[in-house]
Every structure is written in structure tokens, then in C-alpha cells.
Amino acid sequence: MCTQSQHLFIYPFIYFSFMCCRDEAMFDASYKLFCERIIRQRLLVNNEVLRMGQLRKAFIDMVKANEGVDASNYRQDLLKKRLAQDFPQLAFHMPTKRNVCELVFAETLSKDALVDMLPDPSGTETTQSSELSQTDSDNETGRTKCQTTxxxxxxxxxxxxxxxxxxxxxxxxxxxxxxxxxxxxxxxxxxxxxxxxxxxxxxxxxxxxxxxxxxxxxxxxxxxxxxxxxxxxxxxxxxxxxxxxxxxxxxxxxxxxxxxxxxxxxxxxxxxxxxxxxxxxxxxxxxxxxxxxxxxxxx
Structure with a gap:
């Protein structure tokens, strides 16, 4: 039988676990669309390298556009956890520089291809999600821009x-x-x-x-x-x-x-x-x- 002091520790833990499960299940429709357009197409098919900050921004904007809900409080670590569970073929890399956001790419990407596909190191993490949902022709145009790796x-x-x-x-x-x-x-x-x-x-x-x-x-x-x-x-x-x-x-x-x-x-x-x-x-x-x-x- 739990004592009162034990309840003080158990109840917050249960509540936290419940909230995490609820957050992970939230915006399920937008999440599926996000995975199809961004994760599968951009990361797994096109072999691009994106930052977690970019992915979170794209997901928030997709929720807003499809469900009309403000998901700006959706935490980046929760999104990463969902992606890691659903896409074990993704790799997550944290650069040594503290001001550079975590990189996400397909684990099958070679080192040479990874270097060529790295985002601009001076780029911010607030890249508009519209950049992530452009057509293939737009992608090719963007890649031809002079960016120093x-x-x-x-x-x-x-x-x-x-x-x-x-x-x-x-x-x-x-x-x-x-x-x-x-x-x-x-x-x-x-x-x-x-x-x-x-x-x-x-x-x-x-x-x-x-x-x-x-x-x-x-x-x-x-x-x-x-x-x-x-x-x-x-x-x-x-x-x-x-x-x-x-x-x-x-x-x-x-x-x-x-x-x-x-x-x-x-x-x-x-x-x-x-x-x-x-x-x-x-x-x-x-x-x-x-x-x-x-x-x-x-x-």
C-alpha cells in the first residue's frame, strides 16, 4: 500500500507519462501528412539533410494549415521521439557547435553525399516550412545556389x-x-x-x-x-x-x-x-x- 509521500512521487510521474502519450498522439493526421511529404520524400527519397528546427517548424505549420490549431508549444524532443520510433532508418547528429541545430538524414547516406547536402552552417533554424514543401524543380533550383559547406x-x-x-x-x-x-x-x-x-x-x-x-x-x-x-x-x-x-x-x-x-x-x-x-x-x-x-x- 502506498504511503502519502509515495503518492507525491507516483502521481506526477503518472501524469507526466499520460501527457507524453497524449502529446505523441496529438495531430495524428497532420503528422502522417508531414511524414509522407517531408520525411519519406525529402529525407529518404531525395537524401536531403535537414535540421530538427526546420522539421519542427514544418510540422507546426502543417498542423496550422490542416487542423487550424496552434501547435507552437509542441516540443522538439517529442517530434524527434516519434520520428525515431517510426523511422529507424533515420540518423540524428548533433554538431559540436552549440548554436547549430541537430541534423537529420537517412543513415544510408554516404559521407561524401552528406557533406554535399549539408545545410548552410550560417542558416537559422526558423526556415519557413514552405521551403520544405517545395516541388522537386524548386529543390534543384535551391541546390544550385552558392552555399559554402x-x-x-x-x-x-x-x-x-x-x-x-x-x-x-x-x-x-x-x-x-x-x-x-x-x-x-x-x-x-x-x-x-x-x-x-x-x-x-x-x-x-x-x-x-x-x-x-x-x-x-x-x-x-x-x-x-x-x-x-x-x-x-x-x-x-x-x-x-x-x-x-x-x-x-x-x-x-x-x-x-x-x-x-x-x-x-x-x-x-x-x-x-x-x-x-x-x-x-x-x-x-x-x-x-x-x-x-x-x-x-x-x-
Whole structure:
């Protein structure tokens, strides 16, 4: 026979169990429709990856549309429990980030497919249910939108580290000071640019689809000059101006001779296009001295 103190514990437990069973059985018609349209079609057939927050929102909106009842108090854990019982082929994954909602997908989904189908990590959990009930054609349109996945981030970051190492290992101009016209030209410019950097920019702008790092890819001459120019800017910027390039010296010297303006040279330097005014002035002086030495030798 139960004592009064035992009743205090048993009655709340019975009441809680009753409410859970009642909540699970609520909105049965909407739940069946939700399972057919969202779970079976989107998750099991289309192999999509959705968040629990999205599924709960879709279910609440479906109840509102079909039964005219506000189900906003329906708990997410109850919906998950019903889905886990009715669809053992579903997998539930909780990301390590606390602000990212639990992911739901078919357990047969491969890792590669899972990465490709991951929702936008910056997306909110309040995605409208209308997005979940779109037609297949709408789904295809949505998938073609540019969304960055974790795998994209890892790929880009790995590529950046690879290029950073290449730039660090690039010696820069190896000619003695001052460099002359033999050292400041297009041919010499290519020697200070890593193959990986040059080819990457060529791929980015669509000038070639040749996947190689064994040699500089072959692109049109006018595009070649532009890519080489941008690459030299990156080499100069990555070294914080310590590694001069044929472009940084030639452009600075040319602007000085054409305008004589230190302000213009300094502006171009701040934009990363040429050497500083002091470096340009030092180069001009050294070239003048070299010319005098050569003239005196000939005389």
C-alpha cells in the first residue's frame, strides 16, 4: 500500500507519462501528412539533410494549415521521439557547435553525399516550412545556389596554406642591385611568381582548365600579362614589401620619370602596386651611378 509521500512521487510521474502519450498522439493526421511529404520524400527519397528546427517548424505549420490549431508549444524532443520510433532508418547528429541545430538524414547516406547536402552552417533554424514543401524543380533550383559547406571551407583553407608556403619559399628577385632592364621585364617577372599561384588565378578567371602544377598553364598573352601583374602584387604583399618584383620596381620608376610626383608613387605603393618612393629613388640613383661607371670605363 502506498504511503502519502509515495503518492507525491507516483502521481506526477503518472501524469507526466499520460501527457507524453497524449502529446505523441496529438495531430495524428497532420503528422502522417508531414511524414509522407517531408520525411519519406525529402529525407529518404531525395537524401536531403535537414535540421530538427526546420522539421519542427514544418510540422507546426502543417498542423496550422490542416487542423487550424496552434501547435507552437509542441516540443522538439517529442517530434524527434516519434520520428525515431517510426523511422529507424533515420540518423540524428548533433554538431559540436552549440548554436547549430541537430541534423537529420537517412543513415544510408554516404559521407561524401552528406557533406554535399549539408545545410548552410550560417542558416537559422526558423526556415519557413514552405521551403520544405517545395516541388522537386524548386529543390534543384535551391541546390544550385552558392552555399559554402564545411568541406568548401576546409578545401579553400588548405589551398591558402599551400600557397602561403609557396610564397614563403619564393626567393624573389635574385639579380644584384640595381636591377637593369635585363632584370625588369615580363620574362623575369615570371621567375618570382610560384607556378601554383599563377595557375590558380588562371583557373579562377576561367582562362584555362588544364589541371597541372608541373608548369605554368598556357593562356592568352593579354590575359597572361594581367595575371602576372596580379601575382606580383600578391608576392609583394605577402612579403610586406621585403621582396621586390619587376613590376613593383618598373612601375614605380616609370611613374617617377613620367610625373616626378612622390605622392602618386606613394599612392600606388599603398595600394600594393609598386615599391615605396624611397626604394624607387634609391633605384634611380643607383642606375644613374651605374651608368656613370659604365661611361667612364668606355672612355
Amino acid at each position: 564545411h568541406e568548401d571551407t576546409r578545401t579553400l583553407y588548405t589551398a591558402a596554406l599551400f600557397l602561403k608556403r609557396l610564397l614563403s619559399d619564393t626567393p624573389g628577385m635574385s639579380c644584384p642591385w640595381p636591377p637593369t632592364s635585363e632584370n625588369v621585364n615580363v620574362t623575369e617577372s615570371q621567375t618570382v611568381v610560384p607556378i601554383g599561384l599563377y595557375n590558380l588565378l588562371s583557373w579562377i578567371i576561367g582562362s584555362t582548365e588544364e589541371p597541372t602544377l608541373d608548369h605554368y598553364v598556357n593562356i592568352d598573352d593579354d590575359v597572361h600579362l594581367k595575371v602576372l601583374s596580379v601575382c606580383q602584387d600578391i608576392v609583394y604583399l605577402a612579403s610586406k614589401g621585403r621582396k621586390q618584383t619587376p613590376k613593383s620596381l618598373a612601375l614605380g620608376l616609370t611613374v617617377r620619370h613620367l610625373t616626378g610626383s612622390s605622392r602618386i608613387v606613394s599612392l600606388l605603393n599603398r595600394l600594393g602596386h609598386c615599391a615605396s618612393w624611397d626604394t624607387v629613388l634609391s633605384l634611380d640613383t643607383s642606375l644613374a651611378q651605374l651608368t656613370l661607371v659604365e661611361v667612364s670605363h668606355h672612355s
